[in-house]
Amino acid sequence: MPRKPSEEKSPKNKPRVRFIFEPDRTSPNGITYSWLIHGTYNGKEKAATATRAFWLPFAYEATGDYSEDELKELAQQSIWQMEAQIQHLREKFGLGVGPTSLANEPLVSSASVATAEDSQSVAPAVAPPQTGTVAPADTDLLDEFADVL
Amino acid sequence: MSDASLPKAPDSEKGKQVREQYFTLAKSSARGVKSYEDLYERYAGSPNAAQALDQEVARTALKSGSSPRQVIQLLAQGPFTQQQTIGLELEEKKAAIPGLLQYAQTVVNSVQQQRYLEYACAVTGTIQSYPDLYREYVGSDLSAIQLDQKVTAAALGAGENANAVSQLLQQGPYARFQLDVKHVPLQTIEQYASGTVAQVQAIQSLQLGQAQRSSNLSKGLEL
Numbered sequence: 487m488p489r490k491p492s493e494e495k496s497p498k499n500k501p502r503v504r505f506i507f508e509p510d511r512t513s514p515n516g517i518t519y520s521w522l523i524h525g526t527y528n529g530k531e532k533a534a535t536a537t538r539a540f541w542l543p544f545a546y547e548a549t550g551d552y553s554e555d556e557l558k559e560l561a562q563q564s565i566w567q568m569e570a571q572i573q574h575l576r577e578k579f580g581l582g583v584g585p586t587s588l589a590n591e592p593l594v595s596s597a598s599v600a601t602a603e604d605s606q607s608v609a610p611a612v613a614p615p616q617t618g619t620v621a622p623a624d625t626d627l628l629d630e631f632a633d634v635l
Numbered sequence: 636m637s638d639a640s641l642p643k644a645p646d647s648e649k650g651k652q653v654r655e656q657y658f659t660l661a662k663s664s665a666r667g668v669k670s671y672e673d674l675y676e677r678y679a680g681s682p683n684a685a686q687a688l689d690q691e692v693a694r695t696a697l698k699s700g701s702s703p704r705q706v707i708q709l710l711a712q713g714p715f716t717q718q719q720t721i722g723l724e725l726e727e728k729k730a731a732i733p734g735l736l737q738y739a740q741t742v743v744n745s746v747q748q749q750r751y752l753e754y755a756c757a758v759t760g761t762i763q764s765y766p767d768l769y770r771e772y773v774g775s776d777l778s779a780i781q782l783d784q785k786v787t788a789a790a791l792g793a794g795e796n797a798n799a800v801s802q803l804l805q806q807g808p809y810a811r812f813q814l815d816v817k818h819v820p821l822q823t824i825e826q827y828a829s830g831t832v833a834q835v836q837a838i839q840s841l842q843l844g845q846a847q848r849s850s851n852l853s854k855g856l857e858l
Contacts, residue, residue, distance in 0.1 A: 527763045528771065535774060563774070569816050570773045574766065627707070631736045632729075634650040635711045635720065
């Protein structure tokens with residue numbers, strides 16, 4: 487009999503979400519989860535991170551407990567997480583660098599990242615300036631290297 | 636080995652200094668070598684050993700506070716890179732330089748990442764790869780900055796100088812994400828890294844002062 491999708495109480499009386507997922511091991515879901523859980527470090531957390539990156543802002547919006555600014559911050563965090571994964575995919579599978587909409591954006595404005603787990607507030611040691619000198623071009627590095635070769 | 640198969644002396648004065656510096660650092664790994672030519676002869680025939688030597692030299696230089704940019708130049712005088720250019724005509728050498736630079740950059744980045752990873756694993760009590768570490772921390776600036784602070788404290792505690800630690804932080808998940816994905820200017824990240832090191836040093840000196848005061852107080856009570 488399928489389990490009732492209702493909230494259950496844990497031993498510590500915190501409501502818990504029960505989630506059971508048993509895909510066929512040969513299916514795309516099965517291959518993915520099997521690799522994550524048995525073939526990588528902290529695989530369950532990786533799966534949870536991916537789900538949160540996609541859907542957490544929508545879920546928080548549905549609770550009605552978060553302001554528009556907070557939801558925007560959460561959505562931005564999700565986008566950065568997914569962009570990091572896009573970068574990882576590009577590097578891993580040799581897809582090259584694609585167009586990005588984030589070029590020359592300022593450093594993240596504060597460290598008060600709105601994740602549910604983060605409760606402390608630690609600011610970056612130096613308030614990052616909004617503008618800065620662009621790193622020397624690769625041609626400079628090439629010249630320096632050629633000079634000492 | 637004949638003179639023709641040995642690398643000729645660098646043309647520039649800076650190149651000569653870099654060769655001397657490479658040799659000095661390599662001597663601790665290549666025991667018994669008496670000269671640069673001796674070092675070259677030992678490693679030029681074995682690309683794997685020569686690359687491993689480059690990694691050790693890069694690690695030592697980074698640990699002592701050389702910037703990645705300086706270490707990249709240092710590797711230009713390693714037996715591996717020199718062996719690649721020996722006997723090449725000027726135009727052929729020019730054509731080979733971008734690939735050799737890329738090799739040196741890859742070595743320096745991977746050594747620095749490995750150094751960051753070793754401290755990060757020590758302070759978090761985990762054993763994982765750099766990509767796993769990156770993915771774990773990239774989702775939260777707060778946790779990534781806190782990790783940088785812990786790594787800084789550990790590296791300073793291990794006797795690394797402020798400059799070396801500041802460079803090290805530029806290979807942490809926070810800095811890599813800001814540089815590679817958000818395309819933040821390098822100068823901004825350099826300021827963040829040196830600021831983090833200064834902040835942790837200040838905290839450590841405060842803690843040291845408190846410990847000394849506490850020690851003095853307890854001595855006073857004993858008397």
